[in-house]
Amino acid sequence: MMKKKSFLAGITGxxxxxxxxxxxxxxxxxDGGGGGGGGGQSLLxxxxxxxxxxNLNSVVIFTNVDHTGPGxxxxxKLAYYAQNLTGNIDYTIEGTTYKIPVQGVNGSPxxxxxxxxxxxxxxxxxxxxxxxxxxxxxxxxxxxxTSYEGxxxxxxxxxxxxxxxxxxxxxxxxxxxxxxWSATGANVAAPNYRLTEDAGITYVIWNAGAPAxxxxxxxxxxxxLNIPPPGGGAALNFKPLYATAxx
Numbered sequence: 030m031m032k033k034k035s036f037l038a039g040i041t042g043x044x045x046x047x048x049x050x051x052x053x054x055x056x057x058x059x060d061g062g063g064g065g066g067g068g069g070q071s072l073l074x075x076x077x078x079x080x081x082x083x084n085l086n087s088v089v090i091f092t093n094v095d096h097t098g099p100g101x102x103x104x105x106k107l108a109y110y111a112q113n114l115t116g117n118i119d120y121t122i123e124g125t126t127y128k129i130p131v132q133g134v135n136g137s138p139x140x141x142x143x144x145x146x147x148x149x150x151x152x153x154x155x156x157x158x159x160x161x162x163x164x165x166x167x168x169x170x171x172x173x174x175t176s177y178e179g180x181x182x183x184x185x186x187x188x189x190x191x192x193x194x195x196x197x198x199x200x201x202x203x204x205x206x207x208x209x210w211s212a213t214g215a216n217v218a219a220p221n222y223r224l225t226e227d228a229g230i231t232y233v234i235w236n237a238g239a240p241a242x243x244x245x246x247x248x249x250x251x252x253x254l255n256i257p258p259p260g261g262g263a264a265l266n267f268k269p270l271y272a273t274a275x276x
C-alpha cells in the first residue's frame with residue numbers, strides 16, 4: 030500500500046514540475062533577434078520614398094548586420110539613411126577611368142580611383158587640401174551588409190567616413206545602367222535599429238532611443254512602409270526598391 034502511495038505522489042510531483050515549466054516559458058515577443066532587427070519581424074531591404082527614380086529623394090536601407098557593443102540589446106542591426114538625394118545622373122567611363130558626378134562639383138565630375146580587391150574607391154579633390162591629404166582625396170567603401178547587382182563594379186551603396194564632417198553616401202544603381210545619387214552631411218545617417226512589437230503595434234528603436242510606431246501595409250500589389258526617420262520627425266512613406274540591402 031505504501032509503495033502505491035509513493036508512486037502516486039511521484040506522478041503528482043512530476044505533473045506539477047511540468048506545469049511550472051510550461052507556465053514559465055511565455056515569450057514577451059519584443060526583443061527577439063529575428064532577421065533584420067528583432068521582434069520576430071524583418072524590414073531587410075532597400076526602401077525608397079518613391080519608385081520613380083527620376084524623383085528619388087529619400088532611401089532607407091535595413092541590413093541584417095549585427096550592431097554589437099557594451100549595453101547594446103541583442104537583435105540590434107545596422108541601417109543607412111539618405112535624404113535630399115541629388116543626382117539621377119550617369120557616370121561615364123573613359124578607358125579605365127570612372128567619372129562620378131556628385132553634389133557640389135561645379136559641373137565637373139570626379140575621377141574615381143578603384144581598388145576592387147579592397148572593395149573601395151577614392152575621389153580626389155572632394156575635401157579641402159591639407160598637408161596630410163594634398164589631393165583632397167576621400168575614400169569610399171561599400172556599405173557593410175549591402176550587395177550589388179549587374180556587371181558594374183561600381184554599383185551599390187558607398188559610404189565615406191561617417192564620423193567626419195564630410196560624411197557622404199553615394200548610391201549607384203546597376204539596374205538603371207549607371208545612375209548616381211548622393212547625399213552629404215546632415216542628410217546622411219548610419220543608425221542602428223531594433224524592431225519590437227507590443228499589443229499588435231510595431232515599433233522601431235533608432236540608436237537605442239525611444240520606441241516609435243511604424244506600420245507596414247499592402248494595398249493591392251503595393252507595399253508601404255510608414256516609418257519615422259532616424260533623426261525624428263513625422264513618419265515618411267517608403268516603398269520596397271529591392272528585397273535585399275543593395276542598390
